[in-house]
Amino acid sequence: MSALIIENLYKNFDGVPAVKGVNFTIKEGEIFGLLGPNGAGKSTTINMIAGVVRLGEGAITAFGHDNQKDYRYTRRLLGVVHQEVVIDNFFTVDQALKLHAGYYGVKDDPVWRQLLIDRLGLEPHLNKVMLKLSGGLKRRFMIAKALIHRPRLLILDEPTAGVDVELRHGLWEFVREINRHGTTILLTTHYLEEAEVMCDRIAIMNHGELIALEETQELVRRLSNRQLRVWLDQPIQKIPVEFEQYAHQLKENGKVLLLNLPAGEGAGNVLSQLADAGLTVRDIETEQSGLEEVFLHLTGIKGRQD
Amino acid sequence: MVAGQDNKYYPWLPFLTLLRKEILRFWRVSTQTLLTPIVTASLYLFIFGATLGERLNVLEGFSYAQFVIPGLIIMGVINNTFANTSSSLFMSRYLGGIVDLLVTPVSPPQFILAYTLAAMLRGLLVGTVVWFISTFFATLPWDSPWLAILMAVLASFLFAQFGLIAAIYAHNFDTLSMYSNFLILPLVYLGGVFYPISILPDPWGSFSYLNPLFYLIDGFRHAIIGVGDTTFLLAFGVSGGIAVALFFWAAWLIGKGYRLRA
Numbered sequence: 001m002s003a004l005i006i007e008n009l010y011k012n013f014d015g016v017p018a019v020k021g022v023n024f025t026i027k028e029g030e031i032f033g034l035l036g037p038n039g040a041g042k043s044t045t046i047n048m049i050a051g052v053v054r055l056g057e058g059a060i061t062a063f064g065h066d067n068q069k070d071y072r073y074t075r076r077l078l079g080v081v082h083q084e085v086v087i088d089n090f091f092t093v094d095q096a097l098k099l100h101a102g103y104y105g106v107k108d109d110p111v112w113r114q115l116l117i118d119r120l121g122l123e124p125h126l127n128k129v130m131l132k133l134s135g136g137l138k139r140r141f142m143i144a145k146a147l148i149h150r151p152r153l154l155i156l157d158e159p160t161a162g163v164d165v166e167l168r169h170g171l172w173e174f175v176r177e178i179n180r181h182g183t184t185i186l187l188t189t190h191y192l193e194e195a196e197v198m199c200d201r202i203a204i205m206n207h208g209e210l211i212a213l214e215e216t217q218e219l220v221r222r223l224s225n226r227q228l229r230v231w232l233d234q235p236i237q238k239i240p241v242e243f244e245q246y247a248h249q250l251k252e253n254g255k256v257l258l259l260n261l262p263a264g265e266g267a268g269n270v271l272s273q274l275a276d277a278g279l280t281v282r283d284i285e286t287e288q289s290g291l292e293e294v295f296l297h298l299t300g301i302k303g304r305q306d
Numbered sequence: 307m308v309a310g311q312d313n314k315y316y317p318w319l320p321f322l323t324l325l326r327k328e329i330l331r332f333w334r335v336s337t338q339t340l341l342t343p344i345v346t347a348s349l350y351l352f353i354f355g356a357t358l359g360e361r362l363n364v365l366e367g368f369s370y371a372q373f374v375i376p377g378l379i380i381m382g383v384i385n386n387t388f389a390n391t392s393s394s395l396f397m398s399r400y401l402g403g404i405v406d407l408l409v410t411p412v413s414p415p416q417f418i419l420a421y422t423l424a425a426m427l428r429g430l431l432v433g434t435v436v437w438f439i440s441t442f443f444a445t446l447p448w449d450s451p452w453l454a455i456l457m458a459v460l461a462s463f464l465f466a467q468f469g470l471i472a473a474i475y476a477h478n479f480d481t482l483s484m485y486s487n488f489l490i491l492p493l494v495y496l497g498g499v500f501y502p503i504s505i506l507p508d509p510w511g512s513f514s515y516l517n518p519l520f521y522l523i524d525g526f527r528h529a530i531i532g533v534g535d536t537t538f539l540l541a542f543g544v545s546g547g548i549a550v551a552l553f554f555w556a557a558w559l560i561g562k563g564y565r566l567r568a
Contacts, residue, residue, distance in 0.1 A: 050408075075410055084405075103320050103410035104410055150313055
């Protein structure tokens with residue numbers, strides 16, 4: 001069974017389209033990444049799935065149930081970590097966690113609650129209200145809250161925004177562990193490294209539309225370029241005409257030639273072309289671009305380097 | 307660490323949890339939510355029951371304290387039910403905590419019922435304590451205690467709905483306080499808490515019959531002392547009608563997710 005089926009999803013805000021005909025399916029048990037620049041429609045899509053934003057048009061089916069007609073059933077199956085930090089200062093971490101399962105119609109399970117507290121390092125902070133928690137602790141608390149009723153699909157909207165590298169890696173490991181034990185994950189993130197190392201499949205949104213959806217490695221392989229750095233035995237002044245098909249550059253006074261290989265093309269062909277042109281190669285190095293380049297290429301954002 | 311497909315679901319637990327949370331919410335800050343209104347009402351009781359009240363006589367056959375106490379009780383009920391739903395829901399909207407609730411299976415009727423019952427509990431608690439303190443100043447005749455309870459419950463229900471509506475429409479804390487300071491407060495004060503409408507000269511006396519709160523206050527006092535400016539049935543009918551209208555208004559807003567869901 002699919003964990004989530006999104007069909008022809010549309011949403012306008014005051015006549016301005018935010019999501020324009022999005023379709024995708026999330027398989028049960030996978031980690032699915034939804035990427036896109038700010039304003040791409042990711043959070044609107046996620047919030048329609050979670051129920052925070054009213055459905056514009058289309059259909060959302062979670063584990064075989066319509067999320068409008070059977071909302072009380074489908075919401076029980078979802079756990080949501082919101083992008084914005086939600087502050088409630090009336091209750092301590094411990095009190096809030098004890099209460100939260102009840103909203104989902106599930107009795108508090110002290111063993112499960114303690115496990116989440118331990119795994120997310122919340123034990124020393126149980127008697128603090130949220131305002132007293134650091135940014136990273138707030139995130140961990142929100143993740144614990146989202147998991148307290150044991151959802152089958154965990155939605156993480158920018159879960160590691162603003163947290164330090166060490167904690168980010170800790171959270172990745174935790175999410176993977178949750179996933180290994182059967183929880184499907186839907187993740188939006190700004191950190192492309194996060195998507196690349198975490199997600200089985202990635203969808204990229206831009207201007208409210210889905211512009212790519214593939215297995216992560218396949219997406220990177222198919223759409224990314226490789227750069228070939230060639231050290232020449234003798235410097236050259238001008239690049240031979242047959243290499244103009246590759247976006248090229250000459251560096252180090254003509255001793256180094258940089259060539260961008262199109263997706264799917266190996267270096268062998270270029271090397272024989274170099275030999276045919278009478279150029280002697282001293283050394284070569286190839287560099288594979290990552291998801292970042294794919295993302296920038298697909299969304300048309302140039303010159304952005306984080 | 308196993309995903310919880312087989313967690314047993316209790317359909318009423320979301321409602322009971324929200325109700326519990328709403329009750330705990332005012333209970334935890336009881337100095338502000340219970341003690342402050344009780345102290346305020348006690349001061350009124352002292353002023354009008356023990357000092358000024360000795361020199362006032364507005365209704366034949368009753369001391370001023372006997373006249374004013376029902377008004378002070380219902381004022382406590384009104385102010386505190388309104389304060390509870392309006393501040394709780396508005397704070398949730400303002401601080402963003404509402405999203406934690408919107409993603410849960412809590413249905414709109416459960417949502418309204420939980421907020422309403424918790425607010426009613428706070429209002430009626432304040433009213434009960436004010437009545438208890440008032441026994442040190444005067445003995446009420448309790449003409450129809452059940453009808454008095456009915457009117458108090460109706461008042462608390464009505465203002466719980468009004469608080470929900472105000473919380474949804476308010477843009478900021480200023481707008482929210484305008485509802486209490488510029489709408490409820492004058493309507494309560496001019497609605498016959500401190501004097502019978504019948505002693506006002508026209509046109510003020512006639513205008514007072516347009517004040518919806520007059521019917522709540524008069525009906526409650528009527529049930530306690532046995533006389534009023536209007537009949538109990540009219541007071542109950544008008545108040546009941548307003549309560550039902552506000553309930554449908556609040557239910558429509560919350561059912562639609564107006565200003566709650568984008």
